[in-house]
Amino acid sequence: MSRKAAKKTKPSRPRAARKPAGASAPSGIRLPMLGDPHDIHIAREIERKVLEAKRIVVLGHERPDGDCVGSTVALGMALKALGRDVHVLLEPKLPVRFKYLFEPGEVRPKQKGQSTRRYPADLAIVLDTTDVDRISGLVPAQIAGITIVNIDHHMSNNNFGDLNWVDTSAAAAGELVYRLTSVLGWAVPPVALDALYTALVTDTGQFAYSNTTPRVLRMAAELLAAGVDGEELWRRLYLDKSRAELDLEARARTSLEVWANGQISCITLTQADFEKTGTGPQMTQEFPGIPRALAGSKLAVFFYAVNGGKDTKVSIRSVKELDACALAKRFGGGGHRQAAGCTIPLPMKEAKDLFRPAAEKMLKEHAALSTAGKSD
Numbered sequence: 434m435s436r437k438a439a440k441k442t443k444p445s446r447p448r449a450a451r452k453p454a455g456a457s458a459p460s461g462i463r464l465p466m467l468g469d470p471h472d473i474h475i476a477r478e479i480e481r482k483v484l485e486a487k488r489i490v491v492l493g494h495e496r497p498d499g500d501c502v503g504s505t506v507a508l509g510m511a512l513k514a515l516g517r518d519v520h521v522l523l524e525p526k527l528p529v530r531f532k533y534l535f536e537p538g539e540v541r542p543k544q545k546g547q548s549t550r551r552y553p554a555d556l557a558i559v560l561d562t563t564d565v566d567r568i569s570g571l572v573p574a575q576i577a578g579i580t581i582v583n584i585d586h587h588m589s590n591n592n593f594g595d596l597n598w599v600d601t602s603a604a605a606a607g608e609l610v611y612r613l614t615s616v617l618g619w620a621v622p623p624v625a626l627d628a629l630y631t632a633l634v635t636d637t638g639q640f641a642y643s644n645t646t647p648r649v650l651r652m653a654a655e656l657l658a659a660g661v662d663g664e665e666l667w668r669r670l671y672l673d674k675s676r677a678e679l680d681l682e683a684r685a686r687t688s689l690e691v692w693a694n695g696q697i698s699c700i701t702l703t704q705a706d707f708e709k710t711g712t713g714p715q716m717t718q719e720f721p722g723i724p725r726a727l728a729g730s731k732l733a734v735f736f737y738a739v740n741g742g743k744d745t746k747v748s749i750r751s752v753k754e755l756d757a758c759a760l761a762k763r764f765g766g767g768g769h770r771q772a773a774g775c776t777i778p779l780p781m782k783e784a785k786d787l788f789r790p791a792a793e794k795m796l797k798e799h800a801a802l803s804t805a806g807k808s809d
């Protein structure tokens with residue numbers, strides 16, 4: 434029975450039959466190769482590390498998004514299908530809507546700074562993470578003694594691994610996991626196909642952003658052909674909201690303010706907004722799109738309270754002429770050119786007061802440069 438047909442008879446998703454760890458024949462699908470011909474070189478080096486390792490942990494960044502969860506879970510499952518001893522460790526405040534991607538207990542919750550003694554490993558594969566400080570699950574000191582493989586697609590990645598595969602042309606870390614597994618001929622268990630699709634669909638803004646390359650769409654097509662149910666994943670990712678989430682969204686929309694004659698649009702969620710709606714910062718994945726939708730906005734900013742309001746998280750989105758990553762870097766953050774973020778260790782008002790002049794300055798400099806360009 435096809436996976437889609439199976440789903441209709443059961444309210445919950447059918448799970449792939451799992452082989453126990455150490456099983457010799459890998460279960461799953463070998464995806465067609467769609468990567469770069471040169472992928473094989475780095476892939477073989479990664480494979481060597483994987484085969485040498487006794488125990489592997491797969492890690493992602495704090496405040497995990499769809500790409501982080503999807504890519505770590507997919508790689509973890511592919512490694513398990515290879516018979517490796519592997520744990521995926523992500524922080525416990527994982528958005529609930531990603532939990533369909535794994536069975537309870539499959540992803541181990543790990544607080545930043547907690548002891549890792551329960552999961553001693555000699556290899557850490559870190560996905561979608563710009564630098565060690567952003568790793569959730571293990572603190573840098575605890576991974577200091579073990580081999581680190583860094584697989585990422587962010588321009589601000591600082592090559593922190595012993596082995597680094599940083600490809601900024603990749604739309605998602607999930608794309609790199611697709612390329613890695615397909616070029617090596619590793620089997621990808623069926624539920625990991627959902628994880629890969631989730632990584633691609635979330636990091637490309639549902640196949641809308643400029644990182645939606647022909648290759649990404651080919652990968653998505655292969656995943657659909659292999660049995661992924663795109664509509665079901667879309668419902669799980671973007672619908673199925675609680676009343677509380679919609680109330681939070683309403684607050685976010687009414688908080689809209691504009692700076693720099695409408696060229697900067699911002700929304701703000703305070704600690705009180707989360708408390709009054711009974712929600713939390715992990716329910717805001719799509720919110721940077723709210724200020725971005727305003728006509729005339731070149732820079733969209735979403736400020737939200739984290740750590741009980743002690744710190745402020747800033748999500749930045751920009752038109753392609755502006756470098757959101759450069760702005761985020763001024764506050765110790767990073768990301769991509771058009772989507773970046775940082776955490777300012779100050780409460781909301783102070784953080785916004787600090788951020789606003791830097792954002793306005795960036796727009797002024799850009800305006801000056803484009804005027805100069807026009808008079809040439």
Ligand code: 5GP
Binds near residue numbers: 589767
């Ligand atoms: P978001 O605004 O959706 O949280 O993140 C947008 C992009 O910027 C993502 O690729 C994310 O990994 C990156 N990013 C967000 N916050 C930070 C941060 O504090 N530091 C770094 N280095 N990257 C960040």
Ligand code: MN
Binds near residue numbers: 561586606636
């Ligand atoms: Mn990503």
